[in-house]
Amino acid sequence: MTVDFRLPHLGDGINSADVVKVLVKEGDPIKIDQVVVEIETDKATVEVPSDVAGTIKKVFVKEGQKANVGEPLVAIEVSGQQLASPSTSRSGSAVGNAKEKEPEIRNQKSEETSSKPITNHQSQNTNNQSQITNHQSPITKNYEFKIPALGENITTANVSKVLVKPGDKVTVDQIVLEIETDKATVEVPTEVGGVVKSVKIKEGEKAAIGQVVLVIETPETRTVKSEPVKSEMPTQPKVASSKTEATRQTGPSEIDLTHHMPKAVIVPKDISKVVVPAAPSVRGFAREIGVDIHQVRGTGPHGRISFDDVKVYAKNLNQQIQSGALVSGSFGVTKETLPDFSKWGEIDRQPMSNIRRKTAEHLAYSWATIPHVTQFDKADITELENLRKQFGKKVEDAGGKLTITAVLLKVIASALKVFPQFSSSVDMEKSEIVYKKYYNIGVAVDTDRGLLVPVIRDVDKKNIIQISIELAEASKKARDKKLSLEEMQGGCFTISNLGGIGGTYFTPIVNSPEVAILGVSKSSYEPVYIDSKHALSADRLEPRLMMPLSLSYDHRIIDGADGIRFLRWVVNALENPFLLSLEG
Numbered sequence: 001m002t003v004d005f006r007l008p009h010l011g012d013g014i015n016s017a018d019v020v021k022v023l024v025k026e027g028d029p030i031k032i033d034q035v036v037v038e039i040e041t042d043k044a045t046v047e048v049p050s051d052v053a054g055t056i057k058k059v060f061v062k063e064g065q066k067a068n069v070g071e072p073l074v075a076i077e078v079s080g081q082q083l084a085s086p087s088t089s090r091s092g093s094a095v096g097n098a099k100e101k102e103p104e105i106r107n108q109k110s111e112e113t114s115s116k117p118i119t120n121h122q123s124q125n126t127n128n129q130s131q132i133t134n135h136q137s138p139i140t141k142n143y144e145f146k147i148p149a150l151g152e153n154i155t156t157a158n159v160s161k162v163l164v165k166p167g168d169k170v171t172v173d174q175i176v177l178e179i180e181t182d183k184a185t186v187e188v189p190t191e192v193g194g195v196v197k198s199v200k201i202k203e204g205e206k207a208a209i210g211q212v213v214l215v216i217e218t219p220e221t222r223t224v225k226s227e228p229v230k231s232e233m234p235t236q237p238k239v240a241s242s243k244t245e246a247t248r249q250t251g252p253s254e255i256d257l258t259h260h261m262p263k264a265v266i267v268p269k270d271i272s273k274v275v276v277p278a279a280p281s282v283r284g285f286a287r288e289i290g291v292d293i294h295q296v297r298g299t300g301p302h303g304r305i306s307f308d309d310v311k312v313y314a315k316n317l318n319q320q321i322q323s324g325a326l327v328s329g330s331f332g333v334t335k336e337t338l339p340d341f342s343k344w345g346e347i348d349r350q351p352m353s354n355i356r357r358k359t360a361e362h363l364a365y366s367w368a369t370i371p372h373v374t375q376f377d378k379a380d381i382t383e384l385e386n387l388r389k390q391f392g393k394k395v396e397d398a399g400g401k402l403t404i405t406a407v408l409l410k411v412i413a414s415a416l417k418v419f420p421q422f423s424s425s426v427d428m429e430k431s432e433i434v435y436k437k438y439y440n441i442g443v444a445v446d447t448d449r450g451l452l453v454p455v456i457r458d459v460d461k462k463n464i465i466q467i468s469i470e471l472a473e474a475s476k477k478a479r480d481k482k483l484s485l486e487e488m489q490g491g492c493f494t495i496s497n498l499g500g501i502g503g504t505y506f507t508p509i510v511n512s513p514e515v516a517i518l519g520v521s522k523s524s525y526e527p528v529y530i531d532s533k534h535a536l537s538a539d540r541l542e543p544r545l546m547m548p549l550s551l552s553y554d555h556r557i558i559d560g561a562d563g564i565r566f567l568r569w570v571v572n573a574l575e576n577p578f579l580l581s582l583e584g
Contacts, residue, residue, distance in 0.1 A: 001077070001078050002057055002075050002076065002077050002078070003052060003054075003075070003076055003078060004072040004074075004075055004076075005036060005050055005051070005052070005072065005073050005074050005075070005076055006070050006071060006072050006073060007039070007048070007067045007068065007069050007070060007071050007073055008048065008069070009069055010039075010041060010046070010069060014041050014069070015068060015069055016066050016067060016068045016069065017039040017040060017041045017046075017066070017067060017069075018039065018040045018041075018064070018065075018066055018067075019037055019038075019039055019061050019062065019063055019064065019065050019066070019067055019073075020037075020038040020039060020040045020063065021037060021038040021063060022036075022037050022059060022061060022062065022063055023035055023036060023037060023038070024036055024037075024056050024059065024074060025056065025059060026056050026057065026058060026059055027055065027056060028055070028056045029053075029054075029055055029056075030050050030052075030053060030054060030055070030056055030076060031050070031053050032049075032050060032051065032052060032053045033049045033050065033299055034049060034050050035047045035048065035049050035050075036048055036049065036050050036073060036074055037061065037073055039067065046297065046316065047312060047316070048073070049299050050076065052076055052078055053078070054076040054077050054078040055076065055077045056074055056075070056076060056077075057074075057075040057076065057077045058074065058075040059073075059074050060072045060073055060074060060075070061073050061074075140194075140217050140218065140219055141217070141218055142197060142215050142216070142217055142218075143192050143194065143215070143216045143217075143218045144212045144214075144215055145176065145190055145191075145192075145212065145213060145214035145215070145216055146210050146211060146212050146213065147179070147188070147207045147208065147209050147210060147211050147213060148188065148209070148280025148281060148283070148284060149209055149280070149281065149284040154209065155208060155209055156206050156207065156208050156209065157179040157180060157186075157206070157207055157209075158179065158180045158204070158205075158206055158207075159177060159178075159179055159180075159201050159202070159203055159204065159205050159206070159207050159213070160178045160179060160180045160203065160204075161177065161178035161203055162176075162177060162199060162201065162202065162203050163175055163176055163177065163178070164176050164196050164199065164214070165196065165199060166196050166197060166198055166199060167195065167196065168195070168196045169193075169194070169195055169196075170190050170192075170193060170194060170195075170196060170216065171193045172190065172191065172192060172193045172277070173189045173190070173191075173277045173278075174189060174190055174193075175187045175188065175189050176188060176189065176190050176214060177201075177213065179207070188280065189280070190214075190216065191279055191280070192216055192218045193218065193219075194216045194217050194218035194219060195216065195217045196214060196215070196216055196217075197215040197216065197217050198214070198215045199213070199214055200212055200213050200214065200215070201213040201214075277298060277300075277303055277304040277305060278293055278296075278298070278304065278305035278306075282305055282306060282307055282310060285307060285310055286310045289310070289314055291310055291313060291314050291317070293305065293310070295313065296309050296310055296313045297309065297313070353449050353450060355447075355449045355450040355451075355452070356449070356450045359450050359451055362511075362512070363509050365512060366509050366510055366511065366512040367509055369512065370510050370512060370515075370554045370556070371554065371555040371556060372507070372509070372510060372552050372553075372554070372555070373552070373553055373555045373558075373560060373563060374507040374508075374550055374551065374552045374553075375550075375551045375552075375553070375560070375563045375564050375567050376505050376548070376549065376550055376551075377548075377549050377551075377564075377567045377568065377571055378546045378547065378548055378549065378571070379546070379547045379549060379570070379571040379574040379575060380528065380544045380545070380546055380574075380575050381404070381523060381545050381546070381547045381574055381575070382544045382545045383575070384404075384407065384574055384575070384577070385523075385545050387577075388402050388403075388404070388407070394465070395464075395465050395468050395469075398465050398468075398469060399469050399472070400465060400467075400468030400469035400470075400471070400472050401468055401471075401472050402464070402465075402468050403468065403471070404497065404499065404520070404523075404547070405443060405471065405495060405497045405520070406464055406467050406468040406471050407464060407574070408495055408497070408518070408520065408570075408574075409441050409443070409456060409459050409467050409471065409495065410459065410462075410463075410464050410467060410580065411570055411573045411574060411580065412441055412459075412493055412495065412518065412570065413439040413441060413459040413460040414460070414573065414580050415566060415569050415570050415573065416439055416492065416493060417439070417460070418569060419562065419565070419566045419569070420435055421433075421435075421515070421557055421558055421562065422493060422515065422516045422553070422558065422566055423435065423436050423439065423492040423493060424436065424515055424557060425513040425514065425515065426513075426515065426554065426556050426557050428556075433557060436492050438457075438458065438492065439458065439459050439460040439492060440455050440456065440457045440458065440459070440490050440491050440492050441455065441456055441459050441491060441492065441493050441494070441495060442454065442455045442456075442488070442491035442493070442494040442495070442511065442514075443455075443456065443471060443474070443475075443494070443495050443496075443497075444494060444495070444496040444497075445474070445475050445478040445479070447478055447479050448479075449481070452478040452483060452488065453488055453491070453494060453511065454474035454475070454477065454478055454483055454487050454488055455487065455488060455489065455490055455491040456470055456471060456474065457490070474487065491511070491514060492514060493514060493516055493517070493518070494508075494510075494511045494514060494516075494517040494518070495517070495518050495520065496508045496517060496518070496519050496520070497519075497520040498519070498520065498521055498522070499520050499521055499522045499523060499547070500522075501522070502521075502522050503521045503522055504521050504522070504548050505519075505521055505548050505550050506519050506521065506550055507519070507550060507552055508550060508552050509552065510552055510553065510554055515553060515554035515556075515557050515558060516551065516552065516553040516554065516558065516566075517551075517552050517553075518549060518550070518551055518570070519549070519550035519551070519552070520547065520548075520549060520550075521547070521548040521549075521550070522548075523545050523546060523547040523548075524545070524546060525543045525544065525545055525546070526543070526544060526546045527541045527542070527543060527544075528541065528542055528543075528544040528546070529541055530542050547574070549567060549570065549571065551563060551566065551567045551570075553566075
């Protein structure tokens, strides 16, 4: 029998995903829980395991392709041992067509009994099932429900609520207690279903880890082997509720089809209220390693979460943190649900552009992972401004525009040679510092779609006229939506100039994986005290054009003393251009 393995539900609002890797090919044998593909959504990279064992007959997707939720990924020929009796297909159809009729199996019984008269063949099938059921004798046993492990060094907890009483029926994963520790209030679910026989704890009492608090009478079914009664009509395959139940009640002769049927998924507004199917020991393990159990995809029966599921999620999360692909929910930052603003007045929701979303993700990652320090200073650019006006026409004739940013690019390239740690990156995984021997500098450009940072390459090898022309071209490309991804990569340092808009100082965020960024604010004339060194000149106050500078840097690699040395060098180079030739 061939079944289609489809892309499962990935979360609220997620309708598709990019296929990053296809880990099987046609003819490969496959086991239950073996990973078939790796997919990537806007939120995470996820490994998708198979729910059945067999042989890969056909692969429908390719790496780099986008797949929709519910779309077939591969076709799997299920091994003969997993198949039901030879007559599992209905209405005499071929076995290969069974995959098209799977969704009908779930509702077939109710439809037939409510809307159709019972035929002789149906009566015979019903009798056959009754004869088999008669060989099953119900038994019960008492299950002692204990307070689970709650975390390292937690030995007791206060019972704040008891949500069941003797005689109540409970189901698997139903919340039966609320307990409170020094750290949090925890809902405790039961691992078994049945009837509560006794409650051994009261609200307000303190309970020790491992203490029995409930006794639950659980039903079991003991099956006696017998020869199945043959039927003239094809029998309907029994759909097991889980892999374990299928093995216990029906033996290896039936296949679990529930994972291939469409499921209704309801996502509540507050995900913290969701009762996730996981054992208390698995919940405790997730808490110990700092994983939110609500975010983990369970690969067990009915989405039940195992230790391996938590480990896979933690591994993927760690890889995304290291690559900078994930920000939300990481680094101790907890997402908060926004209130309903419309109850206070009229609102208008607009979707984020891709540029705005990527900028938000990247800057949030940079701010969360880099210990920022911002150093401030002012540069006297009175003489530099005179030179800029004097030579501006010459640069315009060459096709560029002589701006302070163009001059700063040349100054920063020279400063990076004097202070190489400012042109580096930190590799915490390998405990290494990567020093770059090239001088590519990014310039933040304000566009109607958000902030873009084109990179001017090999600034140290170009004169200011060449830099001015290239900067003008890059800025125009950014605003005209013609800037390529390649033109925004490979930077060593970034300049963000807000002087054309206004302001005095600001704290720019380092553009990871760089380690420093220079913010430039609007220049203004200020009275500056001139300490005369000449006997014929008197000390005096003069109006000078002062430009505020803000240097943010990564404190993991740059100390405060080096930060101010770098900034003072830049100030001196702007005030004394000869310094570029002398030291740069």
